[in-house]
Amino acid sequence: MNAHPDSDSDIQEEYDEQVLDARRARWTASGTGGLLALAGLAAAVLRLSGTAPTLVPAAYAFGAAVCVLAAVLGSRGRTRRALWLLIVGVMVMAWGDQFD
Template identity: 75%
Template sequence: MTDARRARWAAVGTGTLLTCAGLAAALLRSAGAAPALVPAAYAVGAAVCAFAAVLGAKGRTRRALWSLIAGTMIMALGDQFD
């Protein structure tokens, strides 16, 4: 397995994992008494991570990495409003 293929799988796997975690957090926070901005931030962060997984699958691993960082930061920022 080449390094490029390994990087693609890592980007896809990490993007998928963070997308699932962000969506689960958005659903859990929307069921509670959190402000509306909190689940929205988790959902937007999850969407950015899903986009990163798509970028990783297409071989754009550097852009996927930065998208994963941005998506995680959006989710963390949303958590600060809670």
């Protein structure tokens, strides 16, 4: 016998909250990855049309590709890996910008 008649509903509420948190994390990872990928691609196109060395737009494009990979992983529930890939992607873009 259950000591508390509401214990099953409490467990269900906690499970529902965990499901919502996981869904929110997936949306956040995939949305952030997509946004950073678009920003990186835009920066790569802008730098490619300017007088910047070839390494600069290449770094932006590579960082954007890493962010796309992070968005895909995030949408599949691999949010920790997606977070680290987002960090690496932005670091590559920032590193490439130092050569301008």
